[in-house]
């Protein structure tokens with residue numbers, strides 16, 4: 001059995017609308033890498049939301065490590081906590097993830113929620129700040145950062161949780177060339193270290209570097225429900 005399995009899932013935001021995802025099946029092994037491609041509106045973010053348990057298919061089954069991920073399953077706080085600890089999610093828009101007073105606090109928030117010892121939290125914050133060169137911004141308010149800085153801070157905050165699966169929605173969008181190269185190298189290292197990666201991206205170089213399996217989504221056909 002694969003770590004992640006979608007079996008014939010169909011998803012629509014409203015019953016009267018054509019499904020954004022239709023009869024979609026896929027599987028990703030532990031340590032695998034899947035890149036979602038497709039035009040704007042093709043359903044990449046929607047699919048990543050399903051994989052992260054934020055949206056639920058109208059029909060079909062999503063299994064994570066053998067468990068069907070349903071509203072009832074995630075209603076159990078303990079199970080939800082374990083699931084979200086294992087699966088980290090970078091939103092396409094980092095603004096929805098950043099709510100702490102400073103960049104440093106933003107990175108510390110997740111590890112603190114996990115109840116890790118203080119020394120471990122400090123080590124993770126330090127490592128993630130260094131990884132992204134965020135030290136000069138440590139005491140700045142996240143909402144005062146530039147778009148690209150916010151994106152990197154949001155990714156740093158996800159990595160501080162050290163999840164086994166990284167679900168990343170356009171991790172390189174809006175970043176300059178040098179930063180894209182650095183993050184491509186970082187994500188490649190994480191993959192080599194055994195992380196499972198699922199990402200939506202328009203970046204060919206990233207897909208090549210990761211050796212990602214590609215799934216191209218197409219936008220829903222109008223009038224077909």
Ligand SMILES: Nc1ncnc2c1ncn2[C@@H]1O[C@H](COP(=O)(O)OP(=O)(O)OP(=O)(O)O)[C@@H](O)[C@H]1O
Pocket residue numbers: 013020038039040041042043044045046047092
């Ligand atoms: N919350 C929502 N309510 C209703 N419709 C939505 C919602 N979110 C997305 N959609 C619709 O679902 C379709 C797929 O959107 P989605 O955001 O998944 O696309 P995407 O492939 O991520 O696009 P992009 O490349 O622009 O990020 C679009 O037609 C969009 O209008």
Ligand SMILES: [Mg+2]
Pocket residue numbers: 044045046092169200
């Ligand atoms: Mg999207």
